[in-house]
Amino acid sequence: MPPIRNPILPGFNADPSIVRVGNDYYIATSTFEWYPGVQIHHSTDLANWDLVVHPLTRKSQLDMRGDPDSCGIWAPCLTHDGDKFWLVYTDVKRKDGSFKDTPNYIVTAPAIEGPWSDPVYVNSSGFDPSLFHDNDGKKWFVNMLQDHTRRPRFFSGIVLQEFDPTAGKLVGPKKNIFRGTDLDLVEGPHLYKRNGWYYLLTAEGGTGYEHACTLARSRDIWGPYETHPQKHILSSKDAPSAALQRAGHGDWVEALDGKNYLVHLTGRPITEKRRCVLGRETAIQEAYWGDDDWLYIKNGPIPSLYVEVPGTRDESKYWSEQRYTFDSKALHKDFQWLRTPETDRIFTTDAGKLTLFGREAIGSWFEQALVARRQTHFSYDAETVVDFNPTDERQFAGLTAYYCRYNFFYLTVTAFGGQRELLIMTSEASWPEGNLNMPFAEPVQIPKEGKVKLALTIRGVELQFFYAVGDEELKKIGPAFDASILSDECGGHQVHGSFTGAFVGMACSDLNGTALPADFDYFVYRPVKHESDRYEI
Template sequence: MPLVRNPILPGFNPDPSILRVGDDYYIATSTFEWYPGVQIHHSKDLANWELIVRPLTRKSQLDMRGNPDSCGVWAPCLTHDGEKFWLVYTDVKRKDGSFKDTPNYIVTAPSIEGPWSDPFYLNSSGFDPSIFHDDDGKKWFVNMLQDHRRRPRSFAGIVLQEFDPAVGKLVGPKKNIFLGTDLDLVEGPHLYKRNGWYHMLTAEGGTGYEHAVTLARSRDIWGPYEVHPQNPILTSKDTPFVALQRAGHGDIVDTPDGKTYLVHLTGRPTTQDRRCVLGRETAIQEAYWKDDWLYIKDGPSPSLHVEVPGVRDDSKYWAEQNYTFEDGLPKDFQWLRTPEPERIFATDNGKLTLFGRESVGSWFEQSLVARRQTHFSYDAETVVDFSPTDERQFAGLTAYYCRFNFFYLTVTAHSDGQRELLIMSSEASWPTGSMKLPFADPVQIPNEGKVKLKLEIRGRDLQFFYALEGDDLKKIGPVFDASIVSDECGGHQAHGSFTGAFVGMACSDLNGTVLPAKFDYFVYRPVQHTTDRYEI
């Protein structure tokens, strides 16, 4: 069979849940605070994947206004019971400090495109929920269990309870069926049944460089569960120099001809500081069964190249993306938190209009639309028409991770009304969330006219450019450290930042007058650069 190079879903696509229905494969991944919720990709051959739907699209399903960075939709589980699709997800409202608020929900749909139902609320006892459809017709719900009394971490095991679809509730007894292993931080449970064994696949070790996939089994769904004799079955923790690090949080799928594959999250760190700018990505590994235990081929360390049924068309990966707005917001783009996008943007006459709302660091309503960074080196470009009157109004081009980490080339104005270009940078401001001061010197520009804005990222280096109408592009500001826009600098300590780098357009009006900015187009141009060692 042909080889595919990992990851199969590059860029921010963590916590994969994989499913096959007939000849169609689907992977659902976490979206955290980015709206709409959950990305679902489709493939026929495990090599070529296309984003086809984000099912959580309305307020009744998901409202993340006020959710902190790296909260929101965690670890969805996508299944099919022979009649319809089931999607289970958490909407995390708080994760830092002594408590976590983690309501869990289920939505269903007759087809993958929808329509997706309003949610059933299940519980809030932990996160990473999944549902298992047993061969006797029963449906079982599992999630990691939290106990805020445990120190230093609140991970208390995996809890099981029956779900009754007739009443839309969890029913009957619940039990902590698996406490995890010495790897600690047990989460991400998935149940399977094979040859009379119930198999429990979990994630352990946290989502950083000690991450791992653990497998345990039992003849009874309630346990007790015995741990795999070669636990963990997948991890990078003992091989710090392989390309795929942070390997963990997996799910398995069988092909029509009986082969088994495991998908898992991974990260590709760059620089001596081991920073994962592209966030946590989705990779695939070939697996096999022996003595009713699952093993990873050539494991437990993940392989960079894996045999799959299909041949990937890498030309699509390297193709320049020229986005226009005649048909609405292109599917590659998302926004932050709000289920009311009409308050932050509109597409009309082929333009994207962003309505100036709250600051670029707001957790409630900020006008920012962006796409994932999926390459270590790329160019991004747009043209903006914006007429600010003071320093509280600004719009432009941003490389963005979260409120702690971003670079932002803005069209703004001095307090006297003179329009200017200003670069804002947060520069790894944990724990304050403050921008780095002083800013680079602003550049005065005429008070009317469109402005072209561009950024170039070449591995670690980020350079901004601008051009007035009819002029050539000019550099503006210093060369910045692009690796700061990464998980490791995302405003939290270990295991705390979960998304990935985005690039896009933003607009703020801190005067509250909702001043609009109009964008003509957006270009994302991948670049093959010699420093990008682990590029696909």
């Protein structure tokens, strides 16, 4: 088989957890403040992956209203114990400052499609939880331990405790089994057992350019754990020119043919400022067990851009145009929205249109009507048609390229002084104030009624908006913008603090509180091959 090119899950698909059940492979990834919670992709050949389910879909499982940007669902762990699937996750309620509020939960399902149970609360002592099913029937819960007093440091180590599935709670003693290495920021633990050894795979170095996978082992699950001879089995930290950067937070799987693979988080920076506009993605590396019973990355520890896996990727699917219509009661699985489980308050799909009900301003942490899909290519076109009749400047709806409340570009249909107009609103690297950038580009007056076609193009780092009224051809509106600010590196937090990725979609706000609706006829996402895209798949 010819090698495939990483990543295997392009665009915002962070913190991968992989499991094989028979012939089937599943990867769960973080979704943070985007609803529904957790994405699970499926493959039979490790090359071609399809999004099959979002397991956290209802209020009893997840309500993220009020969760700040880059909070919400962190680092899910997906496992199977021979009987059913187990999914462990954190719903982070606060992350900035001295404190982190990190409740951890478990849900289960008989099949990957569900039904997924209501959550069982486990603890809140730290994030990145995982569950290990030992061959004696015991289940072990591990998560990083946080210490707000920083004695000796905030990331204090990896804590182990038994989980009783019948009682639905942790039982027995707990112990800090691994305090990490000098790289610090130990998190993302996964436990495995092989040849009488317990292996503990962790992430270290933060999720930026010092990120790494660290491996340790012990004959006893309680430790002590010795560190791998290489210490960090995967990292780009010493290879600043490597195509895959920020490599870390991994999970190991043995393939059906007996080969071994590590899936891991990575980023593909562009521009001299090293901005990852596609966020943190999922890549795969071939691995092998040495004669010393340690796992090694083939050609590692630097991650490879090209990797041989059992299958060959269908490139035509990756480059095909996606035209979304709204003929069913459910949105296409590619779309997500922000935080709220009460979808009927922000959108409906009926009679071939998506209706967004104007709620809070774009960037609200509580209830905003914004439906979008991931940016998965460095260059693309997006297009929609909106029917919206605002009465003043506090009502606006349209097309947005969005990272978070501090970073977005937004072509809106709005009104001012009784006249309907098109106005571009931007918030570029506006943390911590969150102000719009002013002065605005000159607005364009449009007829008081009627549909408007809105479009944007991104070519590498350049974003341009377009519009058309009636049967007109699309024409430019506003200047070209720097699309690279829709990146983790500009996401509105301190270093290692922005975790999602760029989205593009439709939004509607009504700051008058009257929930004025906007109707969208369709949405198009069209990948484009562009000469500037050095690391495109």
